[in-house]
Amino acid sequence: MDKVLMKGNEAIAEAAIRANCKHFFGYPITPQSEISAYMAKKMPKIGGTFMQAESEVAAINMVYGAAGAGVRVMTSSSSPGISLKAEGISYIAGADLPCVIINIVRGGPGLGGIQPAQSDYFQATKGGGHGDYRLIVLAPSSIQEIVDCTTNAFDLADKYRMPVMILGDGMIGQMMEPISFPDNVDTKEIEKPWATTGTQMKRKKNVVNSLYIDPKELEDLVVARYKKYDEIEKTEVKFETENIDDADIVLVAYGTTARIATAAMRMARAEGIKVGLIRPITLWPFPKDIIAETAKKCKCMISVEMSMGQMIEDIKIAANGACPVEFYGRTGGMVPAPAEILNKIKEVM
């Protein structure tokens, strides 16, 4: 198909529509507002719903209602807005509802800033709301990859009946790149016999709920959910590697930072320093096996992040002491330059 030049935020919106998401509930916040703007333009033309809710809280609860009613549904926001949605995300996880949540991350904490950041890694991968639950978290590093991730996100959400988050950053959201959409979207919509569509007096009632007063019943449900999570950890891990076979130093980076780390790796290789890269695409399930395996072969790993060091904790757990794990990061909306990462590489050698 022909290439089109598109912003990351617009690509997410278009890919969602192509994955048959016809319901979007959002609230304006920089730097993701183009998603809402795109949906506002397109949804009325395809008979879908675009709704600018009164708050992020209302938007995520509209998602809860629509997901429970059985349709593909999405919301998008940026860091402070995701904090507001955290309660609703917990309820969605607790009621086993499928939906897609976009977080185009900006600097924090608090109102923070509006420039790119990755400082919501903990919030995304460790839950963010209350209770024992997981989100599948996808981290695209190019606008083309956003298209694949978005389609995949809806399929994973439906397959496992759980919320899926696409964790971008302000750079991924705002950057324009030429991309192409597949002519036929390979998306797997499935029956949802549990949805509240009305009994039509033909079946027993369906209830969408996350309240269980009997602690044993609640424990059993959470344990069953964690068996599903175990399955996801076995089957849904996605990552890319480059130059790791002979590498002395292996960079681990995702999203925008992975592209900058790739440039740093090439600069190092040009100077004869053997550097490789592991790029997680799923942040949860985290690609721990490849980290563990590589940690046994390399001399050092460096977690490169636009945060004060969050993913590094998962890398250390996966490496389990097999090699030292160093950190290089910028935060608050500052984006690291390849030369800064190269300096860190030289420092740890």
Add this chain to the structure above:
Amino acid sequence: METVFKKPHALADVPFHYCPGCTHGIIHRLVAEVIDELGIEGKTVGVAPVGCAVFAYNYFNCDMQEAAHGRAPAVATGIKRANPENIVFTYQGDGDLAAIGTAETVHSAARSENITVIFVNNAIYGMTGGQMAPTSLVGQVTQTSPYGRKVEAQGYPIRISEMLSTLEGPSFISRCAVDSVKHINECKAAIKKAFQNQIDKKGFSLVEVLSTCPTNWGLSPVEALDWLRDNMIPHYPLGVYKDIDKEGGKDGE
């Protein structure tokens, strides 16, 4: 023999958890009778709140969703926008609808979201043990206003029906009570109209029902009905606050 009284089909045949003398049971029954009479059980989806009526998802035979505290109108919006052919109602208490969920209440009304809201106002947080509600009366003693609600410290109770009737969005706003047979009959008629309006795609309807909480008011069920009549109704006058069918136009001309 002719059957003159039976459990509505839309009401589940399970024991309710409500306290003795609580009027939630009457209101549940009215909603279920209306669902039966309109023949809409098969396409109705209810949204339960957080509060005393949290288990309402067990008590109605239609499909149900349980919302987070105050979010029922947002959840109902999601359901209705996903499947507009469904009849969607929320059943909420005063803490849920008039405190934590005020934004969702006001904006679903302003959007004229085509849903039906049953608002049970008993001037107290029942489920959590009797704390002051946004609708508690001035002077009312509760667990968190032990010396009586004082205007200087806790301000004034909110009159939701009056407030929402200033908006253009709602098609029908009515305040009823369940303290007497006459009022119960009026309440049922209002609930029926609130559902009929949704069927007729007229937009947002809300029925506020003044209800009792004998347990947390510290009164017998009969005394509680008297207290409702003597104290609540004077502050929360009964009646229709908005009815687009009777206004002859959107602006009430």
